[in-house]
Structures are given as structure tokens and as C-alpha cells.
Amino acid sequence: MQKVLSKIAEVTSDPYAYVAGLKDRTGKRIIGCFPMYVPEEIVHAADLIPVVIWRGNESVTWGHAHVPAYDCGIVRSFVDDAVRGKLGFMDGMVFHVRQCLQVGEFPLIIERNVKPAYMKILYLPPIYPGDGVRSFLLDDLQSFKTSLEDFTGKKISDDDLKRSIDIYNENRSLLERVYEIRRERPGILKAREVMQIVWSSMLMPKEDHNELLEELIKGMEKKTVESKGDRVKVIPVGCLCQTLQFDILDMIEDMGMVIPDDDLYIGSRYFANKANINGNPIEALADRYLTKIPLCPTKGVWDIHWGDEAIKQMKANNAKGIISIRVKYCPPHTCYYPDFKSKMMEESVPEVMIEMEHEIMSLEGVKTRLQSFAETLGGV
Amino acid sequence: MGVEYKINRLAATNDMRPMVDRHWAELRAAKERGEKVAWASGPSFVFPYAMGMKCHFMAGYAAYCGGIGAADELMKLAEASGELPETCSYHRLHMGMVEAVKKEIPIKKPEAILPLPDLLVAGRYCTEQSHYSESFYRRMGIRVSPLELPFIFEKEDRPRLREFVYRQIKENVIPNLEEVCGKPFDYDRLSEIISVLKKAATIRNECWEFFKTKPVYWTLWDYAVSMAPVIYMMGDPESVPFYEKLLKELRERKEKGIPAMAPDGEKYRIYWDGWIPWAFLGKFMRKFTPNGAVCLCGRYPWEMFPHPELLDTEHPLETVADWMYGEKGLAKNMAPKESVEFIGGLIEEYSIDGLVMFSSKSCRMWNLSQMDVVDALDKRYGIPGVVIEADMIDPAMISDSQIDIRLQALFETIDGRRRR
Numbered sequence: 153m154q155k156v157l158s159k160i161a162e163v164t165s166d167p168y169a170y171v172a173g174l175k176d177r178t179g180k181r182i183i184g185c186f187p188m189y190v191p192e193e194i195v196h197a198a199d200l201i202p203v204v205i206w207r208g209n210e211s212v213t214w215g216h217a218h219v220p221a222y223d224c225g226i227v228r229s230f231v232d233d234a235v236r237g238k239l240g241f242m243d244g245m246v247f248h249v250r251q252c253l254q255v256g257e258f259p260l261i262i263e264r265n266v267k268p269a270y271m272k273i274l275y276l277p278p279i280y281p282g283d284g285v286r287s288f289l290l291d292d293l294q295s296f297k298t299s300l301e302d303f304t305g306k307k308i309s310d311d312d313l314k315r316s317i318d319i320y321n322e323n324r325s326l327l328e329r330v331y332e333i334r335r336e337r338p339g340i341l342k343a344r345e346v347m348q349i350v351w352s353s354m355l356m357p358k359e360d361h362n363e364l365l366e367e368l369i370k371g372m373e374k375k376t377v378e379s380k381g382d383r384v385k386v387i388p389v390g391c392l393c394q395t396l397q398f399d400i401l402d403m404i405e406d407m408g409m410v411i412p413d414d415d416l417y418i419g420s421r422y423f424a425n426k427a428n429i430n431g432n433p434i435e436a437l438a439d440r441y442l443t444k445i446p447l448c449p450t451k452g453v454w455d456i457h458w459g460d461e462a463i464k465q466m467k468a469n470n471a472k473g474i475i476s477i478r479v480k481y482c483p484p485h486t487c488y489y490p491d492f493k494s495k496m497m498e499e500s501v502p503e504v505m506i507e508m509e510h511e512i513m514s515l516e517g518v519k520t521r522l523q524s525f526a527e528t529l530g531g532v
Numbered sequence: 533m534g535v536e537y538k539i540n541r542l543a544a545t546n547d548m549r550p551m552v553d554r555h556w557a558e559l560r561a562a563k564e565r566g567e568k569v570a571w572a573s574g575p576s577f578v579f580p581y582a583m584g585m586k587c588h589f590m591a592g593y594a595a596y597c598g599g600i601g602a603a604d605e606l607m608k609l610a611e612a613s614g615e616l617p618e619t620c621s622y623h624r625l626h627m628g629m630v631e632a633v634k635k636e637i638p639i640k641k642p643e644a645i646l647p648l649p650d651l652l653v654a655g656r657y658c659t660e661q662s663h664y665s666e667s668f669y670r671r672m673g674i675r676v677s678p679l680e681l682p683f684i685f686e687k688e689d690r691p692r693l694r695e696f697v698y699r700q701i702k703e704n705v706i707p708n709l710e711e712v713c714g715k716p717f718d719y720d721r722l723s724e725i726i727s728v729l730k731k732a733a734t735i736r737n738e739c740w741e742f743f744k745t746k747p748v749y750w751t752l753w754d755y756a757v758s759m760a761p762v763i764y765m766m767g768d769p770e771s772v773p774f775y776e777k778l779l780k781e782l783r784e785r786k787e788k789g790i791p792a793m794a795p796d797g798e799k800y801r802i803y804w805d806g807w808i809p810w811a812f813l814g815k816f817m818r819k820f821t822p823n824g825a826v827c828l829c830g831r832y833p834w835e836m837f838p839h840p841e842l843l844d845t846e847h848p849l850e851t852v853a854d855w856m857y858g859e860k861g862l863a864k865n866m867a868p869k870e871s872v873e874f875i876g877g878l879i880e881e882y883s884i885d886g887l888v889m890f891s892s893k894s895c896r897m898w899n900l901s902q903m904d905v906v907d908a909l910d911k912r913y914g915i916p917g918v919v920i921e922a923d924m925i926d927p928a929m930i931s932d933s934q935i936d937i938r939l940q941a942l943f944e945t946i947d948g949r950r951r952r
């Protein structure tokens with residue numbers, strides 16, 4: 153188990169070196185998929201390696217000449233990495249420009265400054281009523297597939313796609329199992345380790361990641377954990393598109409709280425819902441995208457309340473509170489947040505919001521907020 | 533002694549304020565009479581209008597509040613109710629207004645209070661427009677008719693985007709309106725609206741010719757306050773006489789040799805990118821005028837029907853889809869790549885000396901890749917540009933010194949290049 157965790161920590165501690173090395177090792181081309189909804193399976197079926205683009209670990213420098221300071225961390229950090237030439241190993245990039253306005257920054261900046269051999273824009277629609285939405289989505293995915301075929305010069309058959317979906321579904325099942333064990337034995341992994349596990353799935357070929365997960369699960373199943381029954385359980389929610397500073401996760405645990413589950417993008421949201429393996433594979437991917445739960449504020453869903461979903465998850469885990477992690481300058485989350493907060497107040501659910509910035513932030517402020525939150529929850 | 537520049541104000545634009553006041557008063561009166569009313573984001577107000585409904589328009593309402601000085605108070609109410617200050621100021625403004633309505637909080641400018649709608653026609657140009665409408669649904673159960681309106685990032689995607697939008701109008705927007713109003717969609721009324729719009733925009737285009745002359749005879753700010761008749765007041769019969777009067781005054785100015793900028797015309801001809809800073813028109817005027825700089829065209833003010841000849845009253849719904857997603861549709865110019873082409877066209881047509889890119893801190897719709905757009909245009913046309921950071925209506929997001937420094941840098945660069 154420890155060996156697997158060390159491997160995962162290695163991958164995530166320097167994703168640049170890992171992905172560049174992956175390319176050298178496999179001889180395959182790398183396609184960077186901007187989070188959160190690019191259907192990686194199609195890239196995989198084209199015999200390319202999809203990796204989910206990440207937030208870097210350095211302050212923005214050259215990027216200031218391209219994106220305003222009031223864009224979210226991953227947008228600024230990705231542009232910075234790109235224009236500084238740190239992403240030269242990416243042979244292609246895919247952007248879903250309807251996720252939020254900021255993603256619309258990329259196409260021109262990338263094209264003018266560091267155009268990769270392959271670049272694709274997706275318009276995945278919000279989940280609005282009417283057949284037009286699904287049929288446009290199918291069309292968008294089809295055009296994605298065709299553009300990849302043009303790039304590689306090789307047709308992607310339905311069987312290719314189904315094989316990839318199968319491998320991805322397997323990864324989802326394995327991650328679910330990791331989460332299940334954590335739910336049964338909270339504290340078996342540190343929260344930062346869980347985030348690293350999911351993040352590494354975004355970076356590694358899924359086949360390799362599946363092998364690691366199988367080994368990890370075996371280890372987890374055997375491992376005994378001292379009961380954390382006396383600790384207050386909390387559920388972190390949000391943090392769209394990007395990794396959270398691990399220090400914040402550590403801080404939550406160091407204050408005596410325990411995280412049995414999460415509703416984070418680099419967390420349970422990434423692997424939620426499998427694509428149907430029977431039938432038309434493009435339709436299966438479309439239907440997976442059109443699934444409303446876990447609710448995402450970027451998907452235009454108004455008949456389900458994110459707050460209700462979070463409370464359900466909290467209760468299912470016997471948790472006592474919710475920690476909202478809001479990325480600074482992330483409008484989808486920020487616009488939704490007041491309604492989320494109201495729901496928490498209506499239902500008397502203890503909740504605190506932590507604002508996450510890209511550049512080094514004052515952890516003192518976060519600590520104080522978490523401290524008083526922990527006190528409100530009692531038992532700590 | 534340098535030249536003392538001063539703006540010669542137009543008289544015709546004074547007629548606009550009462551027209552705009554009437555527009556919003558009619559919305560309130562309609563609700564009081566028990567009629568169904570709608571709110572709209574994106575240019576989707578035309579659909580309720582075709583049904584004879586009075587309708588609000590998100591950006592138009594924000595401009596109105598900015599103009600009458602109601603925006604700040606409403607945004608503060610929103611923040612007091614839990615909205616976060618970094619969200620789009622138009623979003624906050626609406627949330628503040630609804631807070632005032634729900635809790636019956638008196639505000640200093642009561643004319644900024646609107647009746648809550650029976651239907652939200654939620655055009656989603658930007659994703660925030662979705663959040664705003666979802667929130668109204670969640671908070672008050674207001675029925676929403678959503679309409680996804682993507683920008684066109686690649687030319688080859690245009691036909692399928694047009695088809696998608698057209699289909700949503702047919703499948704969602706029209707049936708929703710028919711159900712709320714209890715009557716069939718009125719295609720004839722839509723044709724009438726387009727016919728009036730076509731006349732108004734044709735005369736407006738003649739007015740635009742007075743931006744091409746040297747010196748110019750009016751300013752972008754004059755046009756900004758005159759835009760409503762080709763946007764959310766489209767189809768209003770008064771829109772045609774309004775533009776006729778404006779055109780007459782511009783012709784007279786030209787005959788008499790009265791330029792927009794006294795005493796002898798402008799020193800710098802400026803392109804203005806992004807939203808109009810509705811609450812700060814006077815402030816920006818005071819920054820430009822003493823330098824002899826006139827803003828005279830921009831991407832946003834130019835998006836509304838630059839080609840009235842393409843409006844087809846015989847095929848009203850198709851023409852609506854085309855005004856957004858046709859070859860010259862407005863959804864194109866918002867995507868950064870196309871905007872380089874579009875602004876390039878304006879630079880040539882209006883003999884532009886410099887670009888001011890207004891970057892709104894709370895709305896990124898027009899900001900996309902703005903710094904790269906400036907760089908691309910400078911390389912292609914040799915025209916310098918600066919990005920200034922501010923907001924359309926939120927005073928907390930305006931830093932005078934940052935704006936002053938960047939504008940001065942722009943004027944100096946233009947001077948420097950002229951000397952070369």
C-alpha cells in the first residue's frame with residue numbers, strides 16, 4: 153500500500169516531469185484536456201494519452217501579459233505554464249469553452265503563442281430541456297471524434313470506443329471502492345492522499361492507474377485503522393477544476409475533523425457515473441455528461457438544489473458539517489454560493505466557506521475560520 | 533498653452549431619457565394591470581415582445597440603474613444579503629433589486645424597482661446568465677425558459693451553432709411563451725418589430741457615418757445613451773423619429789462645422805472595447821476630453837444590427853437566428869479570434885489612433901484574451917492599445933490612478949508614433 157502511495161505522490165508532486173516522461177516511455181502523443189468535462193475516452197480510443205490539465209505550483213509570471221489577475225487560479229496558472237513553454241510535451245489541447253467565461257480566454261492565447269499540433273474547442277451545452285440539447289451534444293462529440301481521426305489519420309471504431317469506456321469505467325469502479333473503504337474506515341488515508349489518488353488518475357494512463365488501484369485496494373482491505381469514532385466528520389464541497397492546497401486538507405485533519413467522503417472535482421465528482429457500455433458509445437458519453445448529479449454549477453441545472461445534494465451526502469456519511477471550498481474568481485461557484493449557504497442555514501447545517509487562491513495565501517486566516525468551525529461542531 | 537478641449541453636447545440625445553423612463557414605467561404598469569411580464573437576458577427579449585408582453589433586459593436594466601445612480605445602493609443590498617462582491621455586478625444588481633422587492637426595503641431611486649416576472653427568458657450568452665436565472669427559480673419559483681447562446685469560436689462551427697439555437701427557440705422558448713400567455717406565438721408581430729427595427733437601424737447607420745469623418749460630429753458616449761431603440765426598445769414606434777432627429781442634428785452640425793470636440797476637433801480617435809461604463813460616463817469623459825481624445829466606436833455598441841439590410845421581415849424567426857448566428861451575426865465578435873477581424877475592420881473604417889480595452893473585473897464576456905487581441909492588432913495595424921481595469925457599474929472596482937496612468941501611456945505612445 154505504501155509503495156503505491158509513494159508512486160502516486162511521485163506522479164503528482166511533479167506532473168510535468170511525469171507526463172513528459174510518459175510520452176518518452178510510450179511514444180504516444182499527449183492531449184491536455186482542460187477540466188472538467190472533456191470526454192477523455194474519445195482521446196483514449198484514438199490511441200492518444202489524455203491528461204487532465206492541472207494548476208501549477210508556481211506563481212504566475214509571464215502569464216500576467218495574457219490573462220487578468222481576476223481570473224481563477226487554474227486559468228492563470230495554465231496560461232502561465234503554456235507561455236513559459238512548460239507544456240511543450242502536450243501535442244494537443246482541448247477546451248470546453250461553455251463551462252465558464254474564463255475558459256474562453258484560451259483559444260486565442262494558445263493559438264498565438266504556443267499552438268500545439270492539435271487543438272479542439274468543445275461547446276458542451278448546459279443540461280437544458282428539449283431534444284435539441286442532446287442532439288447538439290452528440291454532434292459536438294462526433295465532431296470531437298472526427299477531429300481526432302483527422303489528427304491521427306486513423307478511424308475510431310465503436311469497438312475502440314467501447315474498449316476505452318470499459319477501461320474508464322473500471323477506473324471509476326476502483327476509485328469508488330477506495331472511497332467505499334474510506335467511508336467504512338475514515339482516516340485510513342489522509343485527505344491529501346485521496347486527492348493525490350484521484351489526481352493521479354487524471355495524469356496516468358488509466359490502464360496503469362487501474363493496476364495501481366487494485367494493489368492499493370488490496371492493501372487497504374487488509375489495513376486496520378484505529379477507530380476515529382470520536383472525531384467529527386465533515387464533507388468538503390466544491391473546488392471546481394483544481395487541486396486544493398494540501399495544507400488545507402491537513403489542517404482540517406489536524407484540527408481533529410475527519411473526512412469520510414467529498415464532493416470535490418479532484419475527488420468524487422471526477423469518477424462519478426459510468427458510461428453505458430451497451431449501445432452507441434457516443435450516446436453513452438453524452439448521457440454520462442447529461443447526468444445532473446453530482447450537481448455542477450457549470451451545467452445549468454435548476455431543478456435540483458446543490459445544497460440538498462450536499463446535505464444528503466453529509467447525512468449518508470453521518471457527518472456533522474460541510475466545508476465549502478470556493479476557488480477565488482470562479483463565477484459558477486461564486487454565483488451559486490449564496491443559495492447554497494441559505495440552504496445550509498434553513499436546514500441548520502453547520503457550514504463554513506474557505507476561499508482558495510492560486511498564489512500562496514495566508515493560511516492563518518483559513519486556520520482561524522476552520523478553528524471556529526470545528527468549535528461550532530463540538531466534540532473536537 | 534495647450535488647446536482647451538471641450539465636448540459640444542448633442543440636443544437630440546436628451547429625448548432618450550424620457551423614452552427609457554417610459555419603457556420601465558410601462559413594465560410596472562403592465563404588471564399592475566394584471567398582464568404577464570417577462571425578464572430576459574441576452575437579446576432574447578424580442579420573443580416576449582412578439583407576444584405583446586412587456587419585458588426587461590438584463591444589461592439594459594443595469595445601464596438604466598447605472599445612469600440614474602441606483603446601482604451602488606442595490607449592489608450593497610445584494611452583498612448584505614449574502615452575494616459575494618466578486619460576482620458580476622449585473623447579477624448582484626438584480627439580486628439586490630429582488631431583495632428590495634421581497635423585503636419591501638425602500639430605496640432612494642424607487643424607479644429602479646421592477647415587478648417580478650412571470651417568465652424568465654434566460655438567454656445564456658455568458659454562463660453567469662444561467663446562474664442568475666437558476667437562482668430566481670430556486671428563490672422564487674419563477675418559471676425559466678433557458679436558451680443556450682454560445683459564442684462562435686471557430687468559423688466552421690457557425691452553421692451547427694445556428695441550427696442549435698434556432699431549434700431551442702422553436703422547441704423551448706416559443707412553447708413556453710405560448711403556455712404562459714395562453715395564445716399562439718405571434719409571428720406577424722415579430723415581423724412588425726423587425727420592420728421598425730430595420731428602419732431605425734438604417735437611419736442609425738447613417739448617423740454612424742458621422743463617426744467616420746475627421747473631425748467626428750458625435751461621440752461614442754452620445755451613441756451609447758442612444759442605443760436602446762436598437763436594443764431592448766426595438767420595435768418601439770418612437771425609435772424611428774428619434775434617430776431621424778439625431779441624424780438631422782448631425783447633418784446640421786456638419787453643415788455648420790461644429791465638431792464633437794471643441795474648438796477644432798479631436799486629437800486622438802479612440803476605439804473602446806467592452807461594455808459601456810454606464811455609471812461612469814461622466815468620469816471617463818473627464819479623462820478623455822482634456823486630452824482631446826474621443827471614443828468613437830466599439831465592439832459592443834456595434835453588435836446590434838450593423839447590417840439592417842440583412843433583416844428579413846418575411847422570415848422573422850430565421851432573421852432572429854441570423855442576427856445572432858448568421859455570417860455577420862453578433863455572437864461571432866465576442867470570441868477572441870473573430871474580434872481581431874472585427875476590430876481590425878473598425879480601425880480602418882473609423883481611422884482609429886488607439887485602442888482602449890475596458891476590462892470589466894466582474895464580467896469577463898468582452899475581456900477574453902484582450903491583451904492578446906491588443907497585441908495582434910498592434911502587430912497588424914500599428915495601432916497601440918491599453919487595457920484598463922474597471923467595472924460597468926461597481927464603483928468599488930474603479931481605480932482612477934491605474935486608469936489615468938494607462939491612458940496617459942496610450943496618448944504618449946500615439947504621439948511617439950506620430951513623430952516617427
Ligand code: SF4
Nearest residue numbers: 224252392393482483
Ligand atoms: S475553476 Fe471555475 S472559473 Fe476556473 S475554469 Fe473552473 S469553472 Fe471556470
Ligand code: SF4
Nearest residue numbers: 620622658660895897
Ligand atoms: S458576466 Fe457579463 S455578460 Fe454575463 S451577466 Fe454579468 S455582465 Fe452580463
